[in-house]
Amino acid sequence: MTSGGHIQLFIEHTRQIATAQGDIQLALQSMQQWREAFATALKQNTFDLTGWSPQAKIANQLKQFNHKLTTHVSNWDTEWHTFSAAQSVAEVFHDRVMLLVFGKFNAGKSSLCNLLAECFRSHGQTVQYFHVQNEQIFYTESRLREGATETTAQLQGVCLGEKLILLDTPGLHSGTQENAALTQKFIDSADGVLWLSSATSPGQVQELDALGRELKRHKPLFPVITRSDFVEEDEIDGELCTVLCNKNSEQRALQESDVLMRAQEKLHSMQVDVSLLKPPVSV
Template sequence: MNAMAGEQQFLAHAGGGSAGPDRAGMAQLHSQLQQLQAWQTQLQQGLGSALAPTPGLQASHPLAQQTQALHQQCQDLQARWAQQWSALQPARSLAQDFEQRVILLVFGKFNAGKSSLCNFLAERFAAQGQPVRFFHLADGAVVESDEPLREGATETTARLQGLCLGTGLVLLDTPGLHSVTPENAALTQRFTESADGLLWLSSSTSPGQVQELDELARELRRNKPLLPVITRSDLIEEDEVDGEIQKCLRNKTPANRALQEADVQTRAQDKLRQLAIDAAVLKHPVSISVHAARSQPGPNALADAGLLRLYTAITEVLAPAQAYKQRKPAEVLLHHLEENVQGAIEAELLPELQDLQRALAQEQERLQQSKAAMLRAAWRRTIPALPGVLERYADRLPVLSAEVAALVRAEISEQLQGHLGGYVLSELPTEAAAVVLPAAIAGPDALYAALQNAVRVQIEAAFSAAVDACSHALEPVLVQTEKMQAHLRQCAQDLQDLGTALRA
């Protein structure tokens, strides 16, 4: 096929648009959307009533507060997710006209030759009688015009602009997300997201600066096809024409182009691996010179300048781009779920949940330690009082028992208050701390020993019971956090599976 026929075929194919989604494609999309929505419902059900306050803890206890905060966080996240989803609405209903077309993002550093390539393609489409319209974003709105895009040696594209080619294609000429004005940032972002395929341009003077792909990572993760284009693949040579030295623009040699393409290919592959992006998105780089195509006369100009290979490469991008476009609604929802929902769960919710679990474990440890501390303190404070009480009531044993019991009870209460104040402890039963003395006691020393023993038995029993009760009170929170963690883990796995299935 000669160059002109090759070009005609490309322009007709690319400009003609797609037949639209088929019936099976629609059904599949519908089922994908349903599965994603079901995932969200399931996740939210698990978060809705995840953490109830435990009756054994006072509301003022740090753990009760931490539990409450986590519960609140679950509620707040759900409200935020709803908000984020509705904020995406305008993107989803972005200009009806664009929805019918495959949108290719023309991405690259300033001076990469983006606008020049766009204009060149516009000319080619126009020459074939296909409609061409230019547009740009101003004050957050799409403004149409007949003017081609501005080209220049200084940074000229500071706004998102683009062109509609034929009835099926849109090229978005983007200045890179860092250099748009804030009022256009949101719309630029939306357009970028709405792209179905990515042309990544870099000049042959330093082709394939792969760090530029960082900005595209998000789109690449959606399995949008990526075509690296090495631009300005030409050089100036001096020629003698009629005895005079003249400067002429020449295409770089095919060998040189092949080297650069292979180099860009390798580095892009490495970069994608680094970004954990499926290398299948990457198309083989193509090296072109728009200037050479323009300036060189003759039927082979397009082929020599690499444009025919570019046409073929773009045609190959169109198929996966169409496929992306068909599942775009599901991709948009999936992405919201991955980034806004799952992202927040991992960055915000799980750390808090783990904090709470850590705090619960620490509290269990502290409870055991405070049992020993309470025993020591109660013992130290009760025993010195015993001789005095013993002296006063040595001849009235029932009174003596009651007095010591009262002493012990007061001490137990005080220790519980001091160490376990944040818990809801039941009243000490009246029989608690009852001091029961043996019926026959031989002499004051034996009586003293018996009293000491009774005190030890009572405080040990009281503190053990109290600590057990507190420890028990923490159980429901622990169980709830474990359940929640398992739920979140399951949801994360399910979402990953849904994503894999969607992009397969």
């Protein structure tokens, strides 16, 4: 997977990424108009309580319902504004393809991001690491931390070349409250998901439950089996040392087809379009 030819081809493909640039303002405007009309209609059509005895249980329930409905509608604007702050920060990346790197702690998410970043850099591409703090994006030169205990669920990532972004997500729904809006915005605008799991127990499909929202939005799912390697002892210049070797292609193919089959079944049971699933790869 990391052979020079494949990487070169991958980089070429990312350079050809073109995003559809329709006028989003027009679409937003018409959605806003629709929303306002909908809100007015909802507010005008609350239950009429005249004629009900205020002591009647049902009258009480209807009153509560009316109250919930109107407060819910009034909150729409506040929620919209919360997200629009995040929106403007996230817009820096609006013309790129963003992939969510998803998987359990220790699956190898940060390592894969760093590896791909190095490959891009060695092919003369720009690489820019970043993390999100206080609803802001901070760019850094330092690689993502590997093997680190994820105590704070910080969203971090790396821009690969001009068109591709990998988002290294410690957990989809565990973002700290202060970064919640921006984290959610990023996750919402991700275009696809790399689902990493270790070759020691690949494709634990229950992990996909957390991706329900993303998959129902038709984001492609690309399973990656990490740690597809083993340690061998070798003797170099009379000294015993350990060498990390790749698993052979038969072992990889077996795991890949097993993950494919189980993930297909899982997506089917989640009522998600199975064609979103891409063939798994081992790294």
